[in-house]
Amino acid sequence: MPKITINGKNMEVPAGTSIIQACQQADIPIAHYCWHEGLSVAGACRMCMVEVEKNPKLQIACNTQAVDGMIIHTDSEKVKDTVKWALDFHLINHPLDCPICDQAGECKLQDYYMSYGLYTPEMNQPKMKKNKVVSLGERVLLDQERCILCSRCVRFTSEVSKTNELGIFNRGDRSVIGTFENRPMNNNYSVNTVDICPVGALTSKDFRFKQRVWFLKDFETICNGCSTGCNVTVSYNQNGVFRVRPRKNEAVNGHWMCDEGRDVYKHTNLEFRLEQVVERNDELGGASVKGKPVPLAIQEISKKLKTLTSKNADAVAVVLTAQYTVEEYEALLQALTALKVKNFYHWKNNEETFDSFDGLLLRGDKNPNTQGLLKVMEKYKVKGNLKDFEKGSAFSMTIVAGPENQTVYPDLEKKIDVLKKGGEVVYLTSCKNDKFNTFKWQIPMKSFVEKSGTFINHKGMEQKIKGGLKISKEAITLTEFAAALSEAGGARA
Amino acid sequence: MSVVKRPSAKSKWYIPGILTGLGITIKHMLFNLAHRKDIYTIEYPEERYPYSERFKGNHILTVKKDGSLRCTACMLCATYCPAECISIVAAEHDDPSVEKYPISYEIDILRCVFCGFCEEACPVDAIRMGPEHQTAAIVGDNFVYDINRLAYRPGLKGGVLSKVDDEERHKKGL
Secondary structure, eight states, X not given: OOEEEETTEEEEOOTTOBHHHHHHHTTOOOOOSSOOTTSOOOOOSOOOEEEETTOSSXXXXXXXXXXXXXXXESSSHHHHXXXXXXXXXXXXXXXXXXXXXXXTTSOHHHHHIIIIIOOOOOOOSOOOOOOOSEEOSSSEEEOXXXXXXXXXXXXXXXXXXXXXOXXXXXXXXXXXXXXXXXXXXXXXXXTHHHHHOSSSSEEETTTTTTOOGGGOEEEEEEOOSSTTOOEEEEEEETTEEEEEEEOOBTTTTBTOOOTTGGGTTGGGSGGGBOOSEEEEEGGGTSEEEEEEOHHHHHHHHHHHHHHHHHHOGGGEEEEEETTSOHHHHHHHHHHHHHTTOOEEEEEOSSGGGTTOBOSSSOBSOOOTTHHHHHHHHHHTTOOOBHHHHHHSOOOSEEEEEOOXXXXXXXXXXXXXXXXXXXXXXXEEESBOOGGGGGSSEEEEBOOTTTOOEEEEOTTSOEEEEOOOOOOSSSOBOHHHHHHHHHHXXXXXX | OOOOOOOOTTTTXXXXXXXXXXXXXXXXXXXXXXXXXXXXXXXXXXXXXXXOTTOOOSEXXXXXXXXXXXXXXXXXXXXXXXXXXXXXXXXXXXXXXXXEEEEEEEEETTTOOOOOHHHHHOTTSOEEEOSOOOOOOOTTSOOEEOHHHHHHOGGGSSOOBOSOOHHHHHHTTO
């Protein structure tokens, strides 16, 4: 274990640690562009210069190993001057694009200019003109002028996604990032290059020009796109949710997330949401009636449920998708078993590809909480899946906790026909869909950004989600549904 | 504290007060008739007071040489605006050298406090405060000014040209 001193602070680091990692452990900021925790060392940007005593020249912190007795200075005048000059060189051909650049506000060039630069540029030659708005693939755009050639994206495609689409072409100040002819970057991890780009060279087509980043607030949660349960940061403001970015968690997703997961915010926005109770009114010839208050609707459902179960416990079925939290299942199963309901079915989507895995993060099980649902069902000693529901006899009433994210249920329409056999269907859903109008009831549910709870991922790891957004006003959670159901049904009395 | 003064015998003698007041009025009338040029009052709708060209009145969105909006939708004005009266929706432009432009730029003029911060924040001289200050309108009129009104209202005669030109900047190598 080498003992080193950084800025007068003694510390011990594991052998093989680089100076930049040691500084990170000691919470000492070091300017850097090309170094990234999850990638190999390139040593291209020359920004992380530090002064090592008894060494005639400054060293780059990312590619210098900390050895015993090293005395390092990161804040001396010499270091600051070197970083300033390195920054000046990076900005020689950088356009003054900040007003239209999506990275502005979270750009490392802006940050370091304010902390190390504040100089007047000394270059009097015209700037190099390169191509702007170059499409690299379905989701990523490149601005060659803004690029500082840190090669993070190139290393990402060769080391993490292992697809090798990107490369650096040409020499000197004509160097540009690019793809090979007819081979666009369409891998399922391409937007990670946008996240790791320290400047505004790579931008996401989906997020581009939607919002300035300083108008957004962040909160941390778990992606509900698949059973991996990647840790993510969701950005939102009063106009809705705008993007999802990965958050470091070595035990789950490292630094990355897949492109499919980037879309999980879309269904949470108001334009896709079911905002009110929808009831099919048979007296009006099956017309949909909107706007009944949620408590009243649940009261009616509860009354019906109670009369049915008091006669025959087998008349009622419950179909559950694995898109809700453990706490919600717990509350629902507790309330319903108290009301003598005993037919519970687990609704699996895409059964053929359910156990598939792409080798990196994405899993075929597109539900965040399959393990959690199975665990709760086991606890209440109920089992069954949608096939059993299909084969079994017809029911008078069925409560369906439908999928929150409908796009991961490709056979949803077929399954709607299957569910019709459930008699009077109470469909709990976050998103609207005209196909649901055949059901007796549709109750609006909260999405994963609006509620808190626990997801259990494929490994059995419990992860908390912390919602707190208010998007749909009337939406409720399964817990609230269960509580209203049992109160109105008199189960507690 | 409110004091109610009961009419006294003295206060019934109001005629001297009226005559004094009338005297002052007549004095000013005669003075003004003699010195008509020195009167401060103007006959408002027909005659208007000339304000300085630098008066910070209604906003103007400037245009480029081809007549399109100069605004790049960077939203610095909307960020800086203390009244939060500016709302911009940005979009991708077909021309890669323009890249970003506003498809909607609206100022809620009733919320605006005419502080001029938007003009100060703008990096490309796209928004200015013009000398126009009379914006009275009847109820139900549209007080949310859109691009058409801000950049191309008849008073501007086809738009005001911005001082910052991208082509010139590119020629200089910036």
